[in-house]
Amino acid sequence: MAVSAMLDAPGDKTSSAAVDATVLELLASRICHDLISPVGAVNNGVEFLQEMGADAGDEAVDLIAYSAHQASAKLQAFRLAYGAGGRDPNIKPEDVHRTFGELVGKDSRVSQNWDPHAKLSYDEIPLGLCKVLMGTLMLAIEVLPRGGVIRVEPGARDETVVIAEGQDAAPRPNMAAALDRSLPTSELDPRLVHAYALSMIAAQYGFDVALTAPAPGRVDFHVTKAAPFSR
Numbered sequence: 001m002a003v004s005a006m007l008d009a010p011g012d013k014t015s016s017a018a019v020d021a022t023v024l025e026l027l028a029s030r031i032c033h034d035l036i037s038p039v040g041a042v043n044n045g046v047e048f049l050q051e052m053g054a055d056a057g058d059e060a061v062d063l064i065a066y067s068a069h070q071a072s073a074k075l076q077a078f079r080l081a082y083g084a085g086g087r088d089p090n091i092k093p094e095d096v097h098r099t100f101g102e103l104v105g106k107d108s109r110v111s112q113n114w115d116p117h118a119k120l121s122y123d124e125i126p127l128g129l130c131k132v133l134m135g136t137l138m139l140a141i142e143v144l145p146r147g148g149v150i151r152v153e154p155g156a157r158d159e160t161v162v163i164a165e166g167q168d169a170a171p172r173p174n175m176a177a178a179l180d181r182s183l184p185t186s187e188l189d190p191r192l193v194h195a196y197a198l199s200m201i202a203a204q205y206g207f208d209v210a211l212t213a214p215a216p217g218r219v220d221f222h223v224t225k226a227a228p229f230s231r
């Protein structure tokens with residue numbers, strides 16, 4: 001079933017087009033917000049170099065290099081999670097592991113610990129799994145306010161589990177409701193739109209993403225193959 005069809009619930013007076021527009025606007029705001037800091041830092045470093053010239057020293061160059069790497073890593077992650085390129089059947093879990101590693105590699109607060117070559121409950125990787133997995137890993141960062149470790153493990157049949165563990169790990173308010181799209185779009189904001197958009201994208205590829213908190217300091221995201229891919 002297509003996303004637009006699923007969004008038209010019985011009795012819902014909000015058109016799917018209006019819902020899609022709201023999500024797109026908030027998603028654009030979220031992406032811009034995440035990119036403003038590193039891109040702005042690059043700009044500041046360039047201005048400093050222009051003002052100080054050779055006297056700027058290695059500090060300005062290091063700032064530019066670090067910030068450019070951050071911006072590039074975020075763009076690569078957004079492209080895989082949100083862009084059409086993420087549906088490429090040639091994308092493998094190794095690509096997700098590498099992209100996510102670049103995203104968190106400069107951030108000592110969050111790390112990943114999983115084998116991208118290990119079996120993830122499927123004999124063959126279903127179309128869209130890597131795209132959904134990338135989005136789920138990005139969402140897992142949001143439940144680790146003090147940092148922690150993110151793992152990916154096989155779950156039950158046709159299920160992959162993303163596990164986020166760390167001090168005070170917990171989903172933010174309404175994240176679960178955004179993830180199952182029971183939260184009205186009028187209550188969405190940029191902090192919750194990634195969960196909502198991830199759910200829409202997952203459903204388009206026949207997946208369901210749900211979260212549980214099985215223990216203090218741990219949040220699990222269950223990525224389950226629920227239906228055939230819908231074009």
